[in-house]
Amino acid sequence: MELKNKKWTHDEFNAIRQEVLNQWPTGKDVNFEEAVKYHENIPAKRHFAKRLVKAKKNGETLTQPRAGVALIDEHINLLNFLKKEGEADLLPTTIDSYTRQNQYESCQKGIDESLKAGRSLLNGFPAVNHGVAGVRRVVESVDAPLQVRHGTPDARLLGEITIAAGYTSYEGGGISYNIPYAKSVSLEKTIFDWQYCDRMVGLYAEHGIEINREPFGPLTGTLVPPSISHAIAIIEGILAAEQGVKNITLGYGQCGNLIQDIAAIRALEQLAEEFMTKHGYGDCVLTTVFHQWMGGFPQDEAKAFGVISWGAATAALAKATKVIVKTPHEALGIPTKEANAMGLRTTKQMINMLKDQAFPLTSELQTEINIIKAETRCILDKVFELGNGDYAVGSVRAFEAGVLDVPFAPSKFSLNKILPARDNNGAVRLFEVGNLPFTPDLVTFHKEKMAERAKAEGRAPSFQMVIDDIYAISKGHLVGRPR
Amino acid sequence: MELKNKKWTHDEFNAIRQEVLNQWPTGKDVNFEEAVKYHENIPAKRHFAKRLVKAKKNGETLTQPRAGVALIDEHINLLNFLKKEGEADLLPTTIDSYTRQNQYESCQKGIDESLKAGRSLLNGFPAVNHGVAGVRRVVESVDAPLQVRHGTPDARLLGEITIAAGYTSYEGGGISYNIPYAKSVSLEKTIFDWQYCDRMVGLYAEHGIEINREPFGPLTGTLVPPSISHAIAIIEGILAAEQGVKNITLGYGQCGNLIQDIAAIRALEQLAEEFMTKHGYGDCVLTTVFHQWMGGFPQDEAKAFGVISWGAATAALAKATKVIVKTPHEALGIPTKEANAMGLRTTKQMINMLKDQAFPLTSELQTEINIIKAETRCILDKVFELGNGDYAVGSVRAFEAGVLDVPFAPSKFSLNKILPARDNNGAVRLFEVGNLPFTPDLVTFHKEKMAERAKAEGRAPSFQMVIDDIYAISKGHLVGRPR
Amino acid sequence: MTNKVKVVLGVIGADCHAVGNKILNHAIAAAGYEVINLGVLVPQEEFVNAAIETDAKAILVASLYGHGEIDCRGLRDRCREAGIEDIKLYVGGNLVVGKTDFDEVEKKFLGMGYNRVYEPGTLPDVVIADMKEDLK
Amino acid sequence: MTNKVKVVLGVIGADCHAVGNKILNHAIAAAGYEVINLGVLVPQEEFVNAAIETDAKAILVASLYGHGEIDCRGLRDRCREAGIEDIKLYVGGNLVVGKTDFDEVEKKFLGMGYNRVYEPGTLPDVVIADMKEDLK
Numbered sequence A, B: 001m002e003l004k005n006k007k008w009t010h011d012e013f014n015a016i017r018q019e020v021l022n023q024w025p026t027g028k029d030v031n032f033e034e035a036v037k038y039h040e041n042i043p044a045k046r047h048f049a050k051r052l053v054k055a056k057k058n059g060e061t062l063t064q065p066r067a068g069v070a071l072i073d074e075h076i077n078l079l080n081f082l083k084k085e086g087e088a089d090l091l092p093t094t095i096d097s098y099t100r101q102n103q104y105e106s107c108q109k110g111i112d113e114s115l116k117a118g119r120s121l122l123n124g125f126p127a128v129n130h131g132v133a134g135v136r137r138v139v140e141s142v143d144a145p146l147q148v149r150h151g152t153p154d155a156r157l158l159g160e161i162t163i164a165a166g167y168t169s170y171e172g173g174g175i176s177y178n179i180p181y182a183k184s185v186s187l188e189k190t191i192f193d194w195q196y197c198d199r200m201v202g203l204y205a206e207h208g209i210e211i212n213r214e215p216f217g218p219l220t221g222t223l224v225p226p227s228i229s230h231a232i233a234i235i236e237g238i239l240a241a242e243q244g245v246k247n248i249t250l251g252y253g254q255c256g257n258l259i260q261d262i263a264a265i266r267a268l269e270q271l272a273e274e275f276m277t278k279h280g281y282g283d284c285v286l287t288t289v290f291h292q293w294m295g296g297f298p299q300d301e302a303k304a305f306g307v308i309s310w311g312a313a314t315a316a317l318a319k320a321t322k323v324i325v326k327t328p329h330e331a332l333g334i335p336t337k338e339a340n341a342m343g344l345r346t347t348k349q350m351i352n353m354l355k356d357q358a359f360p361l362t363s364e365l366q367t368e369i370n371i372i373k374a375e376t377r378c379i380l381d382k383v384f385e386l387g388n389g390d391y392a393v394g395s396v397r398a399f400e401a402g403v404l405d406v407p408f409a410p411s412k413f414s415l416n417k418i419l420p421a422r423d424n425n426g427a428v429r430l431f432e433v434g435n436l437p438f439t440p441d442l443v444t445f446h447k448e449k450m451a452e453r454a455k456a457e458g459r460a461p462s463f464q465m466v467i468d469d470i471y472a473i474s475k476g477h478l479v480g481r482p483r
Numbered sequence C, D: 001m002t003n004k005v006k007v008v009l010g011v012i013g014a015d016c017h018a019v020g021n022k023i024l025n026h027a028i029a030a031a032g033y034e035v036i037n038l039g040v041l042v043p044q045e046e047f048v049n050a051a052i053e054t055d056a057k058a059i060l061v062a063s064l065y066g067h068g069e070i071d072c073r074g075l076r077d078r079c080r081e082a083g084i085e086d087i088k089l090y091v092g093g094n095l096v097v098g099k100t101d102f103d104e105v106e107k108k109f110l111g112m113g114y115n116r117v118y119e120p121g122t123l124p125d126v127v128i129a130d131m132k133e134d135l136k
């Protein structure tokens, strides 16, 4: 089948479905009709899409952790703990890295070793191996909206199983779960496979079951300028909507400069609304997710609380619909449930203290919104052009051409020509714009911002600046100044 | 001697000095000439006034904890720990509550019991009992600028001893260390006694020794509107400057609404500069201190980290010269040194991440600055008028008249007619303006703000709102909404 | 003259924390008691004298600032000496220096002769419920 | 062809953390070594093959994502079987699931046959200094 941004027919979808369900023995337990009935009985308070819509209406910012362990009971325990002790509004199920690579044999080994060791040796929950019945035990034991969070280039079987089991939200996308998470999987393939996932969600929607979808906003989590992640988020939103998805959350990972971060969320909302409507997906409900700083964290827990709090504060001031919360253990390892709950409570306190405070639309903020929008438009328009009016095709060609480019990405399909660095106020700019299709004005803007910082630091803009910025937050600063 | 805002002559000062030094046996070891020489050898990096001036110049926000224990070695240990593990820029010596009430016998009991118990049974460092030599051991064992922090209505002997011992900064003031800290000590007496302290610092200044003075900004720490604490801070600044003090830090306790808090620091700087210059004290160097939330804290440490971080963020965005740091143990008891260091490191991380970010002067911010300035001017002008051009006399009369009034103050010399409550955005307003000499416009402003909140909450403004606000932050919110 | 049950309230020793005191005063009065509020910085004898003078049924001692251990010791004896040995003594606040396991603190203060000991941050409702039970 | 000392670098298993890899690559190359960087998602055999092909003096294995314990086991044996039993094996990153006492982790990985084990957040300078010592 040729890659196009075009809604799959039922035949096209069904032609592949059997093959997907045969990828691992647990696939055979997926029964779509039964799953639809199952979903019909999921109450609103456990329904991800509905909870988000309510939050958006009320101007709330909901909290959500990351969490997943190898074994079912342990995982149930963990989620309930995070709800009770962490006061989490939304709950995740983070999938382990073997599942993400479709290495279900390794998962089995991890499950077995975890059983033996009495602690999780997997970095997440291997949902495919646990199968529909196993996953439903989780769904039925946790009284909160549940989402699958992963990083899986081919997430078709995982999607079939977890959604059939009653999950009401599914993270990922053909670009955002490839470029940061894979090395040599082609974009054609992942975009195609994610059309499958979106089409599946669309099918549920056709049967009256609304499932929330969330492209992965932060990408590599490391100094990704807003326009890059926005362009990808909006493309993935469009690709999803075309397949019939009706409830989409677009994401952005905190950069650290307050004005830039608030501008990013506002720009994302405005641009997404505009592009989705323009392309005929105006019936899709959009919400936003703000990720607390996704790059390297300080090892010291007290300092980590500072980073977590700043993310919480920014999320609240930006009025994102939800915030993904880090923990004081971030730099060292998967957090204990206690540490995870602490990150959540710190965040909750901050959000509650800030929820009644609006950040005024200042000229600085408006300028930043304008810059982000202008850049994002440059990219999106060029992608559309490269694809001759097709964002799916355009995305593949854009990555080849470096029109889309993600800093520090492991994928060989990302050109890796751009280099981000912070400006003198800590906003993430481009030290090297690579092949991004920016107007000369925008290129000059970035150059000037870098020159301003270089001058303040008495050194020429250089790769060392990039390195210094990568370490900066983990060493207690935002901008990586020379010592 | 009659109370007047007039620099004491050397004779007036010396007439009292002997009596002060006789209040407790350790007083006799104070030798002013020797102390001046001692100060001459204190290097700049241990010099409070100099460090503040440098920070102001560089736009830094310095961190300072509260800390004090009963015994000398323990105290040295504590301070060095906070410097090393807490990365504190400035160090305190918090004085115990018996010393604050001049109950030196009880201090001795506390010291003895602490020695026996092997842990501090006093809530601070009893400097008077330890005497000049004992206090010098601290000064010489800690490589950082040191300040005495207390809450002592009659702090003359404490000042003589600690400054002779080499402290380079002294907190307190005749109003700010009376109204929140005493019940039945008259304002005449405390203002007079603090003129003594200021005159003493002025004497050092005449000998070329600059000692920093800091009126206690937060007062009762509980919903004190900025104009009230600003008026008192500026009066105490003027009283100090008149006695010859040349380096003054004016303080403000966080209220929790970002715009109001930033506006408060800006208004404080601008007004203080203006009034000091107007009254002929333009040669006085002014800096500011921002206190992280001084009211009731959440007991949960994770939530406390949220409150601490918000204070740190606001201090950095307001560009206060220093920030006084709370700890995750705040709600429960005097912190361990580890908890204290954690609060400091969280704060440091936040400040470092925000130091390159400026908060734009928006119209909302300017409006708030204007309100605070207008209110403060109303109060200051009326105080001046009541005192027939004398702020010392005026202050006494103003408190009698309720022109100066501090919410929840224990002192019977505060009228306690005003009642603060938060508005719908969490800014602290007046639910009851009492006898504050506000213009009708300002009174209306407060009324409207309260009405707006009342409407949003569907209840009439009432004392219950005040109570709800007192508990709000400790219960995880800023505004105490009805449940 | 009312026939309300009277209680004496105050913050002991060199302690000036006034906010909780004002709130307790308000809440306990609203619950129908007559509160003799001595405010902050109250010495032991003042508590005892006020209780005798007003024929109060309980003394509510607050200590927030950390010296509670030293300040509160001996109040029961003083009551006994003054002939009001059966009066209820409640104590609450942040009774000791530092964050401490409350069970230990409670044991210590019960041992000193207090009838009820309250942990930091206790809400007025809790003490009022106890008063309803104890002061009939 | 250079006569620089060669080292193989890569992130093992199903791990895609790329940032540290890129920085190590940059720093080790700048220090004068020739880095054969296999990037992320590298199976054990690929490390061994690359080392044989290039006659590398060391293999630098990174594992960030928590499965290091499972992924890194057996690499020493594989080297032995392939006839490069004396090659230096370094391993670093966030080697196990969860925040763990590093001494234990180090012992475990030394036991698996690694010559040097690095704690989370190790800076490139540290490993370069060790390479200077080990790879003469």
Ligand code: B12
Pocket: A066, A094, A096, A097, A100, A123, A124, A151, A180, A181, A218, A219, A220, A221, A222, A294, A295, A296, A297, A298, A329, A330, A331, A332, A333, A334, A335, A408, A409, A410, A470, D014, D015, D016, D017, D018, D019, D020, D021, D023, D024, D060, D061, D062, D063, D064, D065, D066, D067, D090, D091, D092, D093, D094, D095, D096, D097, D098, D099, D118, D119, D120, D121, D122, D123, D124, D127
């Ligand atoms: C950025 C990041 C991501 C990005 C990665 C983007 C990319 N493709 O590179 C994204 C968001 C995609 C991601 C995904 C995941 N991540 Co991640 N991630 C991080 C994070 C925040 C920073 C890593 C980083 O780039 N640091 C900056 C670089 C410069 O430092 P570094 O990687 O530590 O490397 C340095 C040193 O460690 C050392 N070093 C490293 N390896 C070696 C080897 C040798 C031989 C030597 C000498 C030195 C050395 O040198 C490097 C340079 O100084 C860390 C936590 C942290 N450190 O704060 C978590 C972290 C590594 N991730 C983690 C996890 C679990 C995951 C996920 C499974 C998702 C999840 N559960 O949340 C997936 C895994 C996907 C996969 N298949 O691998 C865990 C690992 C837990 C554990 N070990 O117990 C961490 C620790 C976070 C946590 N506490 O949960 N992650």
Ligand code: B12
Pocket: B066, B094, B096, B097, B100, B123, B124, B151, B180, B181, B218, B219, B220, B221, B222, B294, B295, B296, B297, B298, B329, B330, B331, B332, B333, B334, B335, B408, B409, B410, B470, C014, C015, C016, C017, C018, C019, C020, C021, C023, C024, C060, C061, C062, C063, C064, C065, C066, C067, C090, C091, C092, C093, C094, C095, C096, C097, C098, C099, C118, C119, C120, C121, C122, C123, C124, C127
């Ligand atoms: C505001 C405050 C101040 C203000 C007080 C202003 C004033 N005059 O009222 C200022 C800044 C002046 C101040 C000064 C000091 N404070 Co102070 N202060 C606080 C703070 C932040 C809040 C207190 C408060 O108002 N809470 C709100 C009210 C409503 O709650 P509450 O006081 O807890 O009272 C409630 C309950 O506890 C209970 N309750 C209280 N007493 C009783 C009694 C009975 C019988 C019952 C049933 C219930 C009950 O009912 C009340 C209503 O719900 C607390 C820490 C915290 N809680 O977050 C520290 C705290 C009480 N202060 C403390 C200290 C040490 C001091 C100082 C010595 C300075 C210092 N080292 O920092 C001085 C002491 C001066 C003196 N001589 O007393 C410590 C005490 C430490 C300890 N016990 O180990 C605390 C805990 C902070 C800390 N962790 O270090 N403080």
